[in-house]
Amino acid sequence: MLLEVDHVSMHFGGLVAVSDCTFGVRQGTVTSLIGPNGAGKTTVFNLITGFLRPTTGRIRYEGRDVTGLSPQRLLRMGVARTFQNLRLHLQMTVLENVMLTAQRQPGEDMWSLFLRPRMTSRAEAEVRERALEHLDFVGLADRAGELADNLSYAEQKLLSIARILMTEARLLLLDEPASGLDPDSLRTVLPVVRRLVERGKTVLLIEHNMDLVKELADEIVFLHQGTVLAQGKPADVMSNAELTAIYFGGGVTA
Numbered sequence: 696m697l698l699e700v701d702h703v704s705m706h707f708g709g710l711v712a713v714s715d716c717t718f719g720v721r722q723g724t725v726t727s728l729i730g731p732n733g734a735g736k737t738t739v740f741n742l743i744t745g746f747l748r749p750t751t752g753r754i755r756y757e758g759r760d761v762t763g764l765s766p767q768r769l770l771r772m773g774v775a776r777t778f779q780n781l782r783l784h785l786q787m788t789v790l791e792n793v794m795l796t797a798q799r800q801p802g803e804d805m806w807s808l809f810l811r812p813r814m815t816s817r818a819e820a821e822v823r824e825r826a827l828e829h830l831d832f833v834g835l836a837d838r839a840g841e842l843a844d845n846l847s848y849a850e851q852k853l854l855s856i857a858r859i860l861m862t863e864a865r866l867l868l869l870d871e872p873a874s875g876l877d878p879d880s881l882r883t884v885l886p887v888v889r890r891l892v893e894r895g896k897t898v899l900l901i902e903h904n905m906d907l908v909k910e911l912a913d914e915i916v917f918l919h920q921g922t923v924l925a926q927g928k929p930a931d932v933m934s935n936a937e938l939t940a941i942y943f944g945g946g947v948t949a
């Protein structure tokens with residue numbers, strides 16, 4: 696397992712958002728966290744990426760205990776995430792958005808490189824080249840000079856994927872990469888998510904739409920009330936009548 700979530704709980708005061716949660720993410724797969732609203736998916740993401748520290752339990756990445764490490768530390772170890780609200784720099788170009796995410800050395804991001812006049816033009820050229828390559832991967836190479844603000848929503852989602860690639864992380868956590876997309880845009884974005892695996896990445900994502908999950912995910916982790924009810928192949932998990940009743944009875948906005 697690339698990632699192991701081991702008996703993790705997260706309490707917010709009296710509220711138990713995640714309760715004794717155990718699951719694994721295998722290297723080279725797309726794994727989807729699913730579950731009704733309030734099941735704890737976002738909290739699990741925040742725990743894995745260091746934005747929250749579990750109340751109890753351990754998280755292991757590549758066999759190392761990473762429980763409680765900061766998001767920055769985890770990023771350097773190869774765990775990166777996107778956010779539902781994408782967090783793009785809308786008044787910068789598409790290329791600049793990707794270049795800014797470059798991780799040259801631990802603790803050094805592109806901001807410090809831009810601010811430091813000593814940055815060699817060779818280093819900048821290398822970052823630019825990598826950024827363009829990632830833009831090409833997501834199909835946005837010809838939009839490199841556009842302001843991010845001028846992109847469609849689907850293109851902005853693709854840009855957020857190009858940005859996460861720039862981190863060189865091996866485990867990519869994608870927060871609802873398909874949400875808000877019309878069917879045509881889905882046809883553009885979903886194959887890109889799948890191709891991340893061909894690039895050697897491992898993907899953990901949150902997705903509400905069951906049809907998409909079936910198409911996209913190798914594995915499902917089914918969360919309900921902060922607990923893992925099942926982990927397995929989409930077809931197997933969804934053929935379980937009890938689980939589908941919980942899922943569709945849970946007021947999910949697909």
Ligand SMILES: Nc1ncnc2c1ncn2[C@@H]1O[C@H](COP(=O)(O)OP(=O)(O)OP(=O)(O)O)[C@@H](O)[C@H]1O
Binds near residue numbers: 710732
């Ligand atoms: N920072 C917080 N403080 C208090 N309660 C929180 C906090 N974050 C999440 N919760 C609660 O934890 C529970 C799980 O929430 P979470 O957002 O993780 O679920 P989710 O599965 O991502 O839901 P959705 O599908 O609606 O995004 C909810 O009851 C939520 O209100």
